[in-house]
Amino acid sequence: MTLDDLRVFVAVCRAGSLSAVARELDRTQSAVSQHVRRLERETGVDLLERRPRGVVPTEAGRVLYEAAADGLAGIDGALRRLGELAAGEGGSVRVTTGGTTVRHFMAEAIAVFRGRHPGVSLEFRTETSGRGCFEALRAGGVDLAWITLGRPVPGFEQRPVVELPWVLAVPAGDPLAARNRIDAADLADVRLVGLPPNSVSGAHLDAALADLGVRAGSDTSVADWDTALLLAELGLGHAVVPAVPGLSGLSPGLPGLAAAGGGSLRLVPVPALPPLPVGWAVRRWEALTPPARAFAETVAETVAETVAGTVAGGGGGGA
Missing domain, CATH: 3.40.190.10 (Periplasmic binding protein-like II)
Structure with missing residues (x-):
């Protein structure tokens, strides 16, 4: 029993004629009959009743017709869906x-x-x-x-x-804000807002500072980079953060966040730190x-x- 057998059988039941389906499918009437006979052999029952003006399904044939018609509709829908997925025209992306x-x-x-x-x-x-x-x-x-x-x-x-380069976020009035770059030695005397604990970015920064021989102090930690920037803007410390998209134009406030007390931030590159992938x-x-x-x-x-x-x-x- 194949899908083609079932498709032909359903078509015959709907048309009520072997010859009409043969013409529709561009096959011989004998080929159409072979599909039906194969189903009858496998099911062990007669599926069609031959009449002078065509064929009609037997009681067993109606059972198979109803099940096959529903099943083929679902399969055809699934095949269309798969085609859409293959062409990138449907489905979902979960991130x-x-x-x-x-x-x-x-x-x-x-x-x-x-x-x-x-x-x-x-x-x-x-x-x-x-x-x-x-x-x-x-x-x-x-x-x-x-x-x-x-x-x-x-x-x-x-x-x-x-790969994201690192920048030092400092208030506009800070002496470091006038610099066009921050050297590793400049970070030794800076109190940093700590990056998320146990995060890959935090571990990357700690390792990079250690390799440079810098032991920057930190008494504040945050859950994400945006909060580190906000705390830096509030004057609670300096923040070394990756230069993620959206960090430009931070004056007077952070993108998506209200300006804190009319303050502003400057982002100064720290080229000595290896970028964050x-x-x-x-x-x-x-x-x-x-x-x-x-x-x-x-x-x-x-x-x-x-x-x-x-x-x-x-x-x-x-x-």
Whole structure:
């Protein structure tokens, strides 16, 4: 019993004629009859009653017809859906990442992707750590995870998208705000707002400072980069943060946040610190659906240019 057998049988029941279906399918009447006979042999019952003006299903034939018609409708719908997925015209893309990542890294990509793939839905799941993102991937609840890249994790593939340079965020009135770069030695006497504890970015920064022989003090820690910037603007310390998209134009306030007391921030590059790699993590790239691959590629297309603009527009003080 094949799908073709069932399709022909359903067509015969609807048309009430073997010859009409043969003409419709451009086959011989004998070939159409063979499909029906094969079903009758496998089921062990007569499925069609021959009459002078055509055929009608027997009682057993009606049972099979109703089940086959419903089943074929579902299969045909699924095949259309699979075709849409293969063409990137439907389905969904499920992404997990940190709370502020979508605004910083994906805002432009989402708009571009929507224009290219209007039939694909985007779902975002917020996690508070890279470990949580990997767990979501492992559980199968998401397709892609945007993370700060660290050591390889068994069972996952990581793909870097962009490397983020580091900047020192200082209030506009701070003496360091007039600098066009911050040297490693300048950080030794600075009280820093600590990056998220146990985070990959925090570990990356700590290791880089240690390699440079810098032991910067810190008595404040935060859960995300945006909060570190806000605390720096409030005067609670200086913040060394990655130059994520959206950090340019921070005066008088942070993007998406109200200005704090009319203050402003300057972002001064710290070229001595090695850049922070960020990008995608997945279970297997080859197993991604076409829409998921398309979204990952769209983010990669837009984010590098945006980061370059951030550094050019937001990092720098006077001479």
